[in-house]
Each structure stands twice: as C-alpha cells, then as structure tokens.
Amino acid sequence: MKIKLHEKDLPNNLNFKNSIAIDTETMGLNPIRDRLCLVQISKGDNVCHLVKLNSIKDRPKNLIKILKDKKIQKIFHYARFDVAFLKYKFKINIENIYCTKIASKLSRSYTDQHGYKDLCKEILGVEINKSSQSSDWGNFILSKDQLKYAATDVLYLHKIKKELDKMLLREGRHRIAKACFEFIKYKTDLDLLGWNDNNDIFKH
Ligand code: MN
Numbered sequence: 127m128k129i130k131l132h133e134k135d136l137p138n139n140l141n142f143k144n145s146i147a148i149d150t151e152t153m154g155l156n157p158i159r160d161r162l163c164l165v166q167i168s169k170g171d172n173v174c175h176l177v178k179l180n181s182i183k184d185r186p187k188n189l190i191k192i193l194k195d196k197k198i199q200k201i202f203h204y205a206r207f208d209v210a211f212l213k214y215k216f217k218i219n220i221e222n223i224y225c226t227k228i229a230s231k232l233s234r235s236y237t238d239q240h241g242y243k244d245l246c247k248e249i250l251g252v253e254i255n256k257s258s259q260s261s262d263w264g265n266f267i268l269s270k271d272q273l274k275y276a277a278t279d280v281l282y283l284h285k286i287k288k289e290l291d292k293m294l295l296r297e298g299r300h301r302i303a304k305a306c307f308e309f310i311k312y313k314t315d316l317d318l319l320g321w322n323d324n325n326d327i328f329k330h
Contacts (some may be wrong), residue, residue, distance in 0.1 A: 127172055127173075127174060127274075127277060127278070127281055128172060128173045128174070129174050129176060129273055129274070129277045130173065130174070130175050130176065131176045131178060131268075131273065132175060132176065132177050132178065133178055133180070134177070134178070134179065134180065134184050134186060135177060135184075135186035135187060135188050135189055136167070136175060136177055136186065136188040136189050136192070137188070138188060140175070140188070142167070142169055142192055142198055143169075143198070144197075144198065144199065145169075145170070145198060145199040145200070145201060145224075145284070146167050146168065146169060146192065146198055146199070146200055146201065147167070147168045147169075147170060147201045147202075147280040147281075147283035147284055148165065148166065148167050148168075148200050148201065148202055148208065148280060149165075149166045149202065149203065149208060149276070149279040149280050149283075150162060150163075150164065150165050150166070150207075150208045150211055150212065151163050151164040151166075151263040151276055152211060152263060153263060153264050155207070157210050157211040157214040157215065157318065158214065158318075161179075161182060161264060162179055162211055162212070162215045163178070163179060163263035163264050164176055164177065164178055164179065164263055164268070164276055165177045165179070165186075165189060165212075166276050166277060166279060166280045167189075167192070167280065168277075168280040168281060168283070168284075169284075170283070170284030170285070172281070174276075174277035174278075174280055174281060176273060176276055176277060177189055178268070180266065182215075185216070190216050190218060193212060193216070193218060193220055194218050194219070194220070196221045196222050197222070198222065199222045199223075199224055200220065200222060200223050200224065201224045201225075201226065201283045201284065201287050202223065202224070202225050202226070202283075203225070203226045203227050203242045203245075203279070203283060203286075204225065204227045205223050205224070205225035205227075205228070205307075205310050206225070206310060206313055206314060206317065209223060209310055209311070209314045210314040210317050210318055213314055213315075213318070214318055219311065220311065221311060223307050223308075223310045223311065224287060224307055225306075225307060225310060226242070226245060226283060226286050226287055226290060227240050227242075228303065228306050228307065228310075229287065229290040229291070229293075229294060229303055230245055230290055232294060232297075232299045232302060232303050232306070233290055233293035233294045233296075233297050233299055233303075234290075234293065242254070242279065242282075243256050245282075245286050245290075246282050246286070249285075249286055249289045249290070250282055250285055250286065250289075252282065254278055254282075255275070255278075256275070257271070257275075258271050258272050258274075258275035258276075259275070261275075
C-alpha cells in the first residue's frame with residue numbers, strides 16, 4: 127500500500143475515472159457538531175490519498191469536484207455516515223453511491239457481522255487492525271498508525287464490492303441493492319433533517 131498525504135485538498139493533476147473508494151475520519155458522530163478531519167480516497171490501485179482538513183473553513187475544490195461528479199461511483203462502507211457528513215460540510219449533493227455495508231446485509235443474511243473488518247476477514251482473508259478508529263483525528267500531526275489505519279479503510283473496498291456484487295446477483299438481490307444505494311441521498315437528507323433512527327418515518 128502506498129499512502130499519499132495531502133494538506134487541505136487533492137492535487138490538481140489527479141484523475142479518478144470510473145470509481146473511487148472513499149471514507150472519512152471525523153471528531154465525532156454528529157455532522158452538525160463535529161469537524162471533518164480527513165477524507166481518504168483510492169482508485170483501487172493500492173494507492174491511498176489522504177486529504178487532511180485542518181479548519182472548518184477549508185473548502186477543498188478538487189475533492190469537491192470529484193464528490194459532485196455523477197460519473198464517478200463512490201464506494202463507501204456505511205455510506206450513510208460519510209455522505210451525511212460530506213453533504214453537510216460542503217453543502218453539496220452526492221450521487222452514484224455504493225455501500226458495501228448495505229450490499230453485505232442484503233447478500234450475507236446468514237450472519238450479523240457486517241463491519242469492514244469482518245468483510246476483509248471473511249471475503250478477502252485479510253486481518254486488519256481497527257485500534258486507531260477512535261483516536262484524535264483533529265490533531266495537526268497524525269501518527270503513522272493513524273495514517274495507516276485511515277488508508278486501510280479504503281484499500282480493500284473495490285475488492286469487497288466485486289465479491290459482494292457476485293453474491294447479490296447470485297441471491298437475486300442486486301435490484302433491491304441498487305434501489306437502496308439510490309435512496310442513500312434521501313436517507314442522509316432525512317438524517318440531517320432530524321428524522322433519524324429514533325424517529326423512523328417508516329415505522330408504524
Ligand atoms: Mn474510517
């Protein structure tokens with residue numbers, strides 16, 4: 127794995143064609159309260175680009191351009207969280223979303239283990255270390271362990287997607303998966319408007 131750390135934005139010369147794996151690290155779980163600290167992106171070529179945002183005023187133009195590009199598929203694990211954060215922070219809409227957590231829940235109904243770590247282990251046979259998950263991502267200087275952890279979170283998403291797509295097709299769940307991915311942009315709007323899990327509009 128190759129890690130490229132960028133301050134405040136992606137460089138101008140980077141070209142992401144069809145799809146990117148993407149993840150974020152934040153100061154907490156609340157997009158309105160908490161700061162977005164890091165955005166990780168990979169083409170699935172073992173190179174992970176980390177964009178470090180140091181202030182709430184940072185507006186990364188190149189990164190935002192990629193996020194808004196409907197032609198680029200964005201592969202997340204638990205897209206609901208990252209999409210809500212990115213939409214709220216940059217006041218943008220994000221389309222063409224894929225979520226490996228939803229794909230896993232729809233295809234692997236024999237288990238309740240749908241974490242990124244679980245998918246890496248079962249689908250790819252790779253053990254990953256999640257010990258930096260709840261660390262101080264707001265620090266001006268991130269540790270080697272934090273950088274490695276953050277990059278690893280996007281490293282395997284393309285491979286996981288490929289295997290989950292086969293399972294979705296095999297189980298006849300690919301259409302409902304696609305509909306769920308398309309709904310994420312509205313689901314995150316509901317979350318940001320206050321209709322979250324405690325106030326589920328689909329519930330009786
Ligand atoms: Mn992460």
